[in-house]
Amino acid sequence: MGVLNEFFVLPFLDIAEAPLFFIEVIIGGLSAGVMYSLVALGFVLIFKASGVFNFAQGVLALFAALTLVGIMEWGVPAPVALLLTAAVMVGLAFAVERLVLRPLVNQEHIILFMSTIGLAYFLEGLGDTLWGSNVKKLDIGIPEQSFEIGGVLLNQFELVAAATAGTLVAVLAVFFHYTRVGRALRAVADDHQAALSVGIPLKTIWVIVWSVAGIVALVAGIMWGSKSGVQFSLSLIALKALPVLILGGFTSVPGAIVGGLIIGVGEKIGEVYWGPALGGAIENWFAYVLALMFLVFRPQGLFGEKIIERV
Amino acid sequence: MHARNLILAAATAAVTTALVTAASPVWAAGEMVLPSLVYRTGAYAPNGVPFANGVSDYIALVNAKGGINGVKIKLVECETGYKTDVGVECYEKLKGEGATGAAVFNPLSTGITYQLIEKTWVDKVPVHSMGYGRTAAADGRVFKWTFNFPTTYWSQASAVIKYIGDQEGGMGNLKGKKIAHVFHNSPYGKEANPTLEILADKFGYELIMLPVDHPGQEQKATWLQIRRKKPDWVFMSGWGVMNQVAIKEAAAVNYPMDHFIGNWWSSTESDVLPAGDAAKGYKGANFHGAGADWALHGDILATLYGGDKAKAGGKNFGEVLYNRGIVNAVFSTEAIRTAMGKFGDKPLTGEQVRWGLENLDLTAARLKALGLEDFTNPVKVTCEDHETMGPVRIQQWDGGKWVYVSDWIKPMRNVVRPLVERAAAAYAQEKGITPRKCDGSD
Structure with a gap:
């Protein structure tokens, strides 16, 4: 009876007792979800264009943030440092295509996946060698003050993060749907061989998609790095993207956003209202439970493509 | 065997020999x-x-x-x-x-x-x-x-509670206060919990336990609960990125930094520098000097x-x-x-x-x-006491360096030592160890 009370009565009474706090929890969840989506987007881009789960996406975010801070430490102004870092990420995309992907053309996806594991370790080591392992403060001028509206606490940084994610999705949507390159990317994603047969160069597409994923990683690295300092645990943010991808689907840009928001809100509500009954610290695994519950009804994720294979 | 293979085998052998030789230390x-x-x-x-x-x-x-x-x-x-x-x-x-x-x-x-x-x-x-x-x-x-x-962590926890009591004007004033423990959800992070619970019973403060899962990059739920429950003091047993994020989140919910105390693995330069000015006033325990x-x-x-x-x-x-x-x-x-x-x-x-x-x-x-x-x-150190229960000092981040804000605080030996002996006796029983007499014979 006590257990039933803890799980099915008390949390709801708690919500009813302090509705403003409940709104704060939802807002907190949305802001966390936006941050997860930023990481998930990078995974989606590469998976969408090549069918490869890029294990190195979290490390790409770390490497981008390390590079940005490193360049800023030389005294370079933030906007210039941003451009230079973006250029480094594009350069990295060329290197990845030439040295990692090209030799593995026509190999199984699992081989390409394994190569991204190697890439992750290499980039982590390279970042350590180039920029050191100290925690670095990243300040590109994003305001961080909190303020209250109607008794609800809001934070400027989180609002900027939400705006950034929204802008990123809009830009990516335009890029995918209304540009020639974007259409080529979608063609490659749909069918490699058909795309090649109509003259779409796979190598160029890979460079483009890794460049875009690198720049998305830079944005994720900036937002997460501003929050925690730039340090090697930044690569672990990939873990936060996995339930988002499971839920939103590996091939959908909107799925990454909606999935992120659902996971963010779900895990915060779970932690605050149901966490105490389970000893606390449930949000990490609760996110996966939430995602798996969705999978029962939609195995391809909320927005993923349904794969039908005819026998 | 082709000549190329021979050369390759010879080269491999040479490199292996060189590596083994290099790896073998000479004392x-x-x-x-x-x-x-x-x-x-x-x-x-x-x-x-x-x-x-x-x-x-x-x-x-x-x-x-x-x-x-x-x-x-x-x-x-x-x-x-x-x-x-x-x-x-x-x-x-x-x-x-x-x-x-x-x-x-x-x-x-x-x-x-x-x-x-x-x-x-x-x-x-x-x-x-x-x-x-x-x-x-x-x-x-x-x-x-x-x-x-x-x-140890238990001694440290008792010293921190003593410091909080002192700040509140005496241990008697802890009654009715709220103290939150934000801890890394691992054996390390949980180490201080039994001591804090016993001290909560002894001094009458309400203990709020808030575990944070590894690595601790996302703590929004934890700090929203702090905002709601409004603890008078927060004690943190964190590690790595958990510390930096906690300090930033504390600032984001406007928690007073001078009532936020980290343990000795949560109060280093790496923990405060990423938060910039927001970390000013943050405190930490230590058993040695800084600077x-x-x-x-x-x-x-x-x-x-x-x-x-x-x-x-x-x-x-x-x-x-x-x-x-x-x-x-x-x-x-x-x-x-x-x-x-x-x-x-x-x-x-x-x-x-x-x-x-x-x-x-x-x-x-x-x-x-x-x-x-x-x-x-x-x-x-003695045969009985491998800890010595040394004192702890509270340091505070002034934005550029750590400064001491307390004298050396002795842990509550009367509380901690019985806990240690009880835990050690349980361990001895579990492992079938006969405790030493410490009379010089063993």
Whole structure:
């Protein structure tokens, strides 16, 4: 009876007792979800264009943030440092295509996946060698003050993060749907061989998609790095993207956003209202439970493509 | 076999031989091995690097001055990445190194320490988990080979509660107050919980437990609960990125930073610098000094860096964790020196160094002679007490450096020691250990 009370009565009474706090929890969840989506987007881009789960996406975010801070430490102004870092990420995309992907053309996806594991370790080591392992403060001028509206606490940084994610999705949507390159990317994603047969160069597409994923990683690295300092645990943010991808689907840009928001809100509500009954610290695994519950009804994720294979 | 294959095989053999030769250490006569389990890479490297640098600099200084009574120390680092399995591998690899084997292991990880405790009984190599590890090991009657002086998480928790009581105008005023413990959801993070619970019963404060899962990059739910429950004080047992995020989140919910106290693994430069001005006022516990204003630091600077402060700064010179590495190395070398008093000025075995640890009497005069006056407290280890329950000091971040805001606070021995003995007795029963009598016969 006590257990039933803890799980099915008390949390709801708690919500009813302090509705403003409940709104704060939802807002907190949305802001966390936006941050997860930023990481998930990078995974989606590469998976969408090549069918490869890029294990190195979290490390790409770390490497981008390390590079940005490193360049800023030389005294370079933030906007210039941003451009230079973006250029480094594009350069990295060329290197990845030439040295990692090209030799593995026509190999199984699992081989390409394994190569991204190697890439992750290499980039982590390279970042350590180039920029050191100290925690670095990243300040590109994003305001961080909190303020209250109607008794609800809001934070400027989180609002900027939400705006950034929204802008990123809009830009990516335009890029995918209304540009020639974007259409080529979608063609490659749909069918490699058909795309090649109509003259779409796979190598160029890979460079483009890794460049875009690198720049998305830079944005994720900036937002997460501003929050925690730039340090090697930044690569672990990939873990936060996995339930988002499971839920939103590996091939959908909107799925990454909606999935992120659902996971963010779900895990915060779970932690605050149901966490105490389970000893606390449930949000990490609760996110996966939430995602798996969705999978029962939609195995391809909320927005993923349904794969039908005819026998 | 084709010529190409022959050449390839020859080249491989040559490279392998060269690598094996390079990897095989050559031990000089009159030298003893001090293993150093470090994590200079991985997610926790920002904490591991300064500590490892402090240890290596101090040992380099000792060697530069002729070693310990003429015996040079060979410091052998082994990278663990803060991973327990790798740490155990390092132990297995290094325990027999050198002519007399490893002197003492400093695992620098609670997880690794837990794994080594039983191995050391067989291998006869002592483990010193300085300010971490299994708190019950403070009872030397049960844990013959494990030491955790100068103080433990339980002692620290009691000292922090004493400090809070003092800030509230007396321990009696803790009644009705709310104290939150934000902790890393791991054996390390949970170590202080039993002590905090007992003290909550004793002094009547409400204890709010808020665990944070590894790695702790997302803590919104935790800090929303703090905002709602409004604890009067927050005590944190965090590690790595968890600390930096917690400080930022505390600032984001406008929690008063001077009522937020981190334990000694949550109050380093790495923890506060990423938060910038928001970290001003944040407090932390410590059992040694911060900064580089001690005579020993001047000695290190002059001897190892030729007075080049910038070069030393690159090695985290004077940072909290660098200084902790120095303290750890001082304890190890002074224990070896103590053991030499009994066994002679020669490379010693782990068993002999264990005797040195158990009979270590690091006095204020000796600390002064080492150039560490008032840097840390004198330590006198005994057979019964492998912890010594040394005092703790509260430091506060002023935006540029740590400054002391309390005197040395003695832990509540009357509360902590019975807990230690009870836990050690339970362990002894579980493992079938007969506690030592500590009358000189064992």
